[in-house]
Amino acid sequence: MSFLQRRIAATAVLAALALPVLAQPAPPAPPAAGASASPARKPGDMQERRQAHMAQRTNALKAQLKLTPEQEPAWNAFTAAMQPTERPARLDRADMEKLTTPERIDRMRALRAQHAAEADRRGEATKTFYATLTPEQQKTFDSQTHRMRRMGGPRGDWGHGEPGHRGMRGGNMPMGGGQPAR
Template identity: 55%
Template sequence: MTSSFTRRLLAAAACAALALPVLAQTAPAAPTGNSDAPTAQMQKRSDHRADRQAQRTQWKEKRAERQAQRLTQLKTQLALTPAQEPAWTSFTQAMQLRGDFARLDRDSMQKLTTPERIDRMRAQRAQRDAAMDARGDAVKAFYAQLQPEQQQTFDRQNHRMGADHKNRGHGRHGHGHMGQRSGQAG
């Protein structure tokens, strides 16, 4: 029994002796060619953000142009009287696209606690809701200044704008009325 134990002990000692030089080696130095990798990666992210910002600006400009065209067409179709011009001016000013909403910055949001993030998102939602309410009030005030025939034209035009919005791809995900899937009762 002793010889079997001795053989096992010698085998373990030999393995340990062979492994000792491997364990004594220092960690290999980082390759000098990759020292710029984090900087290159940060530059790539920065370039991506700049591209996204440029795309966002271009999209906002196109959106403003489309809105101006629609308002011009609407004004022509409504055939406003000189007495209705001040109401039109107030209406178009209220309908201007707002780009001054604060965007939630990812880096600063990560530094907040979950309840603080929720509060920040709620504050932003409240700001947007207030702007939407102001626009709705402006539409109602302008609508009240229109003659019945003009109101019908406004209603038809507004209905078409909603259909155009849906057809541009915003409603293409299979959702029907009130966000329900197609084929569901609603």
Template identity: 55%
Template sequence: MTSMFKPLKSVNTLLLAGIMATAGLAATAQTVAPAAPAEQVSPAKAGSAKGNRMGRHDPAKMQARIAKRQAELKAKLALTPAQDGAWSAYTAAMQPPARPTARPDRAAMKAEFDKLTTPQRIDKMREMRAQRMAAMNTAMDKRGDATKSFYAALSPEQQKTFDSQRMSRGGMGGKGHHGHHGQHPKG
């Protein structure tokens, strides 16, 4: 008897998803009223401001954390001098990508989007997403290849040590940024 209702539940789910997608597209197609002047944020509160990407730390602090994790991993692996070249190549590949110095001009992007029809906006957003995903996939492939090359240079005992490390976003042992992104159990 319950299997008779599964197709109905599936149709309802699809219908609800379609309604939500339509409402979302309609909302993005609307013009937005000018925003009120931004509230001044004191330097003490700047770390928790939305503009700081939900409290992410500055690049200098991030580099310090990465260096610390790399040093801890290198100590655990007890690398030999012959493995230093492989380690250097690995850690260089694991560095986070450089942030673009110039952000896209939002006013120009808005002007460009204002000239487009809704289907054209959707296509443009898909194109932009595909570009971001391609860049991300390229970076992930580079890191994966570097990890495999480094792993091949390790002794079986070092490989066991490396396998036991929890990997975070940057590929270094340790906890993920917020405890949920990029942490994957081995296997």
């Protein structure tokens, strides 16, 4: 195939991919003056939705486990341990540029150590709770938390973390896992 034929084929493929976009209906017109548009999202909205989503999933897991009254204190300790802790202050880009390379490396090591300590704390809380479950409940816990991790998308958590961020940044994975901080 000659260079010209490859270019024509590539152009045809790109044109074919663009057709569905052209076939979509036009976006709605902006609201008229005086008409109320949808409210602008506030910065706290995402955090509130994330917390509501986590509460919903936690409640569903609790219902599926069918906990006994004797297991309630262990559940409460487990869910309390899964709550995000206060995040350390972060240096912004300008502050990071002021540091020397060895200082930046040390800063990143300290952050990784904090994240690892949080993951270890959550992992131990999970193991402690898991030990209180019956074998049937353990099967349910295993299948549901594994499914939650898969459905969590790139974050792989229970609805915590930063959008599009991989790993455990402030997140709560019941298995105490997640990818290491980068």
